[in-house]
Amino acid sequence: MENCNMHGEKMSLINELAQGRELARQLQIHLNVPSSSHGTRESLVQKIIVSYEKALSMLNSSSPASGGEQQLPTGHAAIRMIESPPPSLNGSPHSEDSDREFKDQDNKESSRKRKTLPRWTQQIRVTSGIGLEGPLDDGFSWRKYGQKDILGAKYPRGYYRCTYRNAQCCLATKQVQRSDEDPTVFEITYRGRHTCTQASTSTTSAHPPPPPPPPQNSMDIVDPQQNQQQPQDLLLAIPQGLTVVTEGLDAGDQELFPYNPLNHNYVGNFSPPFMGPATSGTQYFSASEQGFGGGSQGFQGVECEISEILSSSTSATNSPAALGFPFGQADQNLYPNFSFDGPGFFSS
DNA sequence: TGAATTTGACCAAA
């Protein structure tokens, strides 16, 4: 857990700074777009300020004379995270998330706090009835820790976290919810990034640690083979030949971070959501087995190094594009979290 | 018998 803590501090700070940079870039983009509203620009400026203030306060509180705890490395155990700024400040969800998360760890007692980690959502449509036998494996081991009825939703939402959460301090979690409108569509929201090694190793040597999937992309996996199966079954049966449709995700986030340069760096050609008009974004990727397995090593390497940062920083912003995910190229890594694991989710 | 899931309760955010 120490790792987590130290990680947390560092990450928080990095996240804030990264976010600030990101916001500045966004602002830059907006400045070049005549159509961009004043309000939007102003909002960005505000966010930038808030972001930097947070970063500064982190530095002040952790590095000071106190001597010791550097927010950075090494660890010590729990250094208390700085309190997150008042929510009112708009804080970017994103940074708050990370902070919170780590804070939770520090004060484990407060683990029940609602987290808002970086997250990205994928919508998956399962139309086929493929092998029900095996749940689609995204390369990670997930453990269901809860299920809840969501207001306004017909179906309950399932909560999963990495099996290695404790063992490796992997904070990745995901939520799976079936669409009310279209039962064949499942919305999977991932949070945090996998930091565990076992997961990737165990499942597939080929699956490297996953970078957070492209945030804001929603995907539909459609099995060519049609099918009338029950959604639940479908879930379990997500096929190997998949067609993934990505669409813009969180509207809110998108607005703010329609485009995330960071991602670009890693993913060369993922098309950012903002490229298209609002709806534009739907993209179809072919995700066959191979697809997932592929591998962009280069990307992966980089990814590994920054993944953490990205996960938190981008996620918060959710700039999904960011990690772009090269689905097409198929990199499991890139798209690791793609699974429902689960028998548990709908089964009961 | 150990691991995973279920489910009601708790708690913090909104």
Add this chain to the structure above:
DNA sequence: TTTGGTCAAATTCA
């Protein structure tokens, strides 16, 4: 006050 997210005891599964 409501709602979403997490915990943890009980239960089920392998």
